[in-house]
Amino acid sequence: MSNIIHQEQTQDSQKAAIYESLSPRRKKFIDRIGFDKWDPFQEPKNPIEIRTDTTRRTSKQLMQKFLHDCPPDEYSNAYGRGVLEMCLGIINGDDKSRAMYEFSLWYKELLKKENKEFKSGV
Structure with missing residues (x-):
């Protein structure tokens, strides 16, 4: 006591x-x-929740893994911004990103069925 x-x-x-x-x-x-109500010893608040996707990766981790596993032939700022936008969109559950993802899968299958290859406009 x-x-x-x-x-x-x-x-x-x-x-x-x-x-x-x-x-x-x-x-x-x-x-x-009020001095009595003031608590200089209170615990700090929890940091902002770090958002992750279903694989438990952050947008930065996803972007780094993608660029490591699938390095582009030509890397431009626009390419990097596109990858980042998709990562953020997927993590935030953005409909625009989901639509682009679903379209990309559909287009890949279409090319496969027609025995075609993807050709970029470059």
Whole structure:
């Protein structure tokens, strides 16, 4: 019991020392909310949720893996932006990205059925 009281007294003295070391503007804020309500020892809030896809990869990880596994013959800024846009769209569940993905799969099958190859406009 005395250990708990000692710990509370130590925390109160630390709280007072922290308050005294603050700038006048910050002290004014604490005075407004109340010194007793102010908790300089509260745990930080959790970071923003990191969004991932169904493989549990972030957009950056997806992009890096794609570019590593399927390096393009010609890499341009537009190509990189397209890959990034698709990664972000997939992770965010964007309908535009889903449509482009589904069209790409359909087009690949169409080319396969007709024994054709994809030719870029380059």
